[in-house]
Amino acid sequence: MTDTAEPDQISPMLELLSGFIRDLREAGIPVSLSENIDAMEAVRHIPLEDRDALKYALAATMVKNDSHWRSFETVFEVYFSLRGKEYLVGGDEGGEGSDTPDMEGMAQQGQGDGSGGSQMSPEELAQMLYQALMRGDDAMMSAIARQSVRRFAGMEPGRPVGGTYYLYRTLRNLDLDSVLEKLMAQAKDKAPAPGLTPLEERLERDEYESRIDRLKKEVEAEIRRRLVADRGVEAMAKTLRKPLPEDVDFMHASREEMVNLKKAIYPLTRKLAVRLARKRRHGRKGPLDFRSTVRHSLSYGGVPAEPKFKYPRPHKPEIFIIADISGSVAAFARFTLHLVYAISGQFSKVRAFVFIDGLDEVTSYFEGVEDISQAVHRVNTEADVVWVDGHSDYGHALEVFWERYGKEVSSKTTVMILGDARNNYHASQAWIVQEINKRARNVFWLNPEPKSYWDTGDSIVGEYGAHCDGTFEVRNLRQLEAFVENLA
């Protein structure tokens, strides 16, 4: 098999790969030099015309973390999309060659009259879609994806719009939800006499949903292909790049990214808990305990044969979380609560308070609950946090906290205040933070905004920060993890 890579092929392949690796690194995936070499070695052993094999080979040698897979896949799809013909790595469905010149024609047509003119009417397309989904016919589905992107996305050459916009337009026109309902109705009709049992119905629905998902992926891929064909690999590599889950900004996460974040947080908390527990158990090299050593030496006739050591017993801090859960920063509060409660075993006590312009204690929501995400959900829906108008008022919220719970803050307490400190020009009441800091062991302020935005507009984080032991920018999971680990 080694001879699949002939000498004259190696050099362009090398060049191609190093470009690919550069893109991967820019997307944030760490690729070391030795992994780079492995990848080069690996491609010598696989048939280059097999695109999937290439993908797996590159992934196995360079992507060493499962959560990076999606980022890798996107980079791969973009990078190896149109170079196929020259380098014999592509060999994609073949439709590509014909699609490229189509681009202009399609665009003109899209500008002229949105729907007509093509071989099929929208009704026919809808009918075909329905048929394809019902039969689960992959080839037909990808044909439909191509058709519908051409028809509905309204792509214009050179227009600087991201892929999500086109995706949204296409999917809106396909109206997959009602197609799903139609499919379900059809399935119910077709069922033998007693009709479908609920379980069967559920299974049918899952089946159709998974087919629709596949179609959506096809559409996305098609849009990507067209964008790359239009604007070139270099331009698109940046735009289409997907950030790694741990780098996604809490405040600007799309819905899909949110789902991925939620998935990422569970393994993260588990890892963090294991790491912290280990930290506590190990580090067992204390100084000599003189008193104990002398005491034990009595049994050896006064010879200190068995030295005794003081084992450090790191104390477990008590945590108070005061979190702003107004719209813009809600996601951040949610993740922080989730993370802190998931490792609450590392703390002697965790109490949570949430506010918008009023403040409410939500500790009880988390007590005896196995499922943290459910508790977090309850916090968002049930907590009584609105006082006047539901716009953040840090001053008032802090006042309420100080009045009701101020006495419970002790020298063992670490207080974490979460929020962007955008106070809507209300009174800051920063003296409360100062008072809290006098009683508490530490006061930390976590701000989900980038540092450059701090103290701009109505943000007064500087005013509060002056009285805290530290203000931290926590925009993504990576930063959150680092902070929480230092805390325990």
Place this chain on the structure above:
Amino acid sequence: MDYRFESVPAVRQGLADTNYLADDGIAGVVYLADRLQKPILVEGPAGTGKTQLAKSVAEMTGARLIRLQCYEGLDESKALFEWNYKKQLLRIQAERNSEGTWSDIEDDIFSDEFLLTRPLLEAISAKDPVVLLIDEVDRVEIETEALLLEILSDYQVSIPELGTVVATQIPLVFLTSNNTRELSEALKRRCLFLHIDYPDMEREKEIVLTKVPGITESLADQVARIVRSIRQLDLKKAPSVSETLDWANTLMLLNIDQVTAQDATDTLNILLKYRSDIEKAAKEFSTNAAEFAGQS
């Protein structure tokens, strides 16, 4: 150097012959591991056949499987080698009466005869083909990982008193991890990475069909569909492939050939191991029933 495998499809076929259904990704990585002579780090949720992959590859290539189960506190003497201290003492005592010099004895007691080989050294020094499985490598402390590095990159073990033992044949090495902690960069760098996730529905059905003797195609199909449905719920621990198989076996024993919602709810405790998960899934089946009643 002879390669063990002809091509990716050949790997896939070979694994299928040992009743392990691999997808292209798995077969491709196994193939590459052989070609590049690199270990494979297999990661993924529990019960998706990570360990089984190593066993099946061993069976397929007719190699001996050497297994090192990792645990917290694993050390050199359990993983690599140990001097047989008692035997050494005996040897010294036996020597006392004769007039050998100390250096003779020293040379003697630090020789192969007094060496107890542990899995890693055994895999390296084996003359016959072996597959080395280092199971649940994420359980050892991060410091202990360093023990593995020499073996993984150079296939050799250095013993201070004896010198370096270099492998006569390169074993296929599998490391499995449940991802309870981040493995060190150094370890990851030396391995090919393979993530095994829950199989898609078709593959799971195939697996049920091959592993559960006598199951009908329609029941296997239903089992796979229900399991997929359950995995979509937000659960603490999604059912693994081995639990799917257990469930299929249970259904066979109960003589059920058409799963109803009632059957599914009654036997959920085989698929799911947390009470909250079981309740959630049971609720999911029944709310769906209510919805259905409302619609019709």
